[in-house]
Amino acid sequence: MNSNNIIETGKTSMVSIKGEIDIYSIEKFRASIEKEIMTQATQIILDCSELSYMDSTGMGVLIELRNKSKEMGQRIIMMNPRPNIKKLLSLTGVDKIIEIVDNPAN
Amino acid sequence: MNSNNIIETGKTSMVSIKGEIDIYSIEKFRASIEKEIMTQATQIILDCSELSYMDSTGMGVLIELRNKSKEMGQRIIMMNPRPNIKKLLSLTGVDKIIEIVDNPAN
């Protein structure tokens, strides 16, 4: 899976999520993903390589967005979440409904 | 002025000062420079490229060490201090008694 190819297909959007997602930054995060859902891309890839922090506030919004995108027939994929975030995705079961991929290129 | 040449002369010691110098780390700083003074090098270059913080506690010890090294006929030179530290060296007059050089290689 290569990000350049993906962007070329035109059906996949890629969003880079950076910094910290918590109770303060959550609305900005929600808005940026909702914008992607509106584009009706069939796949939305969240590049989490530079996402340093996320907690239950982020998990809740991920589930919410995934439900919305599913209604639209879209998939959300998280790419390269760091170990600390992966741990929470697994603990909360979010990894059962959102696909998580590790891109070896990163 | 090139750090490799300097080390080759055998009369110059180079010490890399890293991190933060404050009331907590000051004794370690003092000890590491005193060790260099003991080697009787004619010049002691403090490489400050990776020194992110220093306050009046550091200024006081710099003056003290400079006095000691002067007695031994040695020079202390600060290389590449960052702008915030340069500002304090100038404010306190320490830059009048300790030579400050900017190494363009860095």
Next chain:
Amino acid sequence: MDSIKLTLPTKPEYVSLARLTIASVANNMGFSIGDVEDLKVAVSEACTNALNHSKNPDTTYDLTYIVENQKLVFTVTDRGIGFEPEEVAMPDLNGKQLGGFGIFIIKSLMDRVEIISERGSGTSITMVKNLSTTHEV
């Protein structure tokens, strides 16, 4: 046994200060990178609850970090409405539930958790992380 106290405005933009300070204290104590991340999450979850649920009438709430020999003991205290900790259900982990993860996550990541809450006078959640714990991500 050193004790650090932090009083923060009851506003989302200051929760990062709780993380920043606990990370610094835990780093100096020698906690692993993974444990430091877990401590950041635990303290944030507790702060987030104080902001979301406590209806804290005060403009501030309190954090305390106590550096003990082999553990970090920390508490988040609000002066809000309180709740019954025993009545909080374990969340469904099937991806259907949107919330209810906070206390579950705290309990999963920390070695010991104690919640003292009184209706009308507030909540205090104390979390303990042992230095020796070596379960790593």
Next chain:
Amino acid sequence: MDSIKLTLPTKPEYVSLARLTIASVANNMGFSIGDVEDLKVAVSEACTNALNHSKNPDTTYDLTYIVENQKLVFTVTDRGIGFEPEEVAMPDLNGKQLGGFGIFIIKSLMDRVEIISERGSGTSITMVKNLSTTHEV
């Protein structure tokens, strides 16, 4: 007007927490990199004085940061022996003097400084940095 309070152990290893927190608050307020560095120095100088000179009988001392519209107002308070601020001489800046730079540096870097000190009951130094100040290093 948000207010953050920090109570630190009277020990050198925690002065970095004062810097860390003021840097975070100042960054969020939009202070320049140079101003943030100056704020770190000012708060550290005040903490260092509380540790070196106050003979604080308490195991802790206090910091307060007040985020105002266009300025950061912060105070370091110890419950030590106190001193006469007017009697502190301006340091010689000829490289001969080993100490006495702390208050001078604070006054040079900050926009306003007020020291309230009482013999036997302690010292409180309040420093103000305006956001608009644009003298940069």
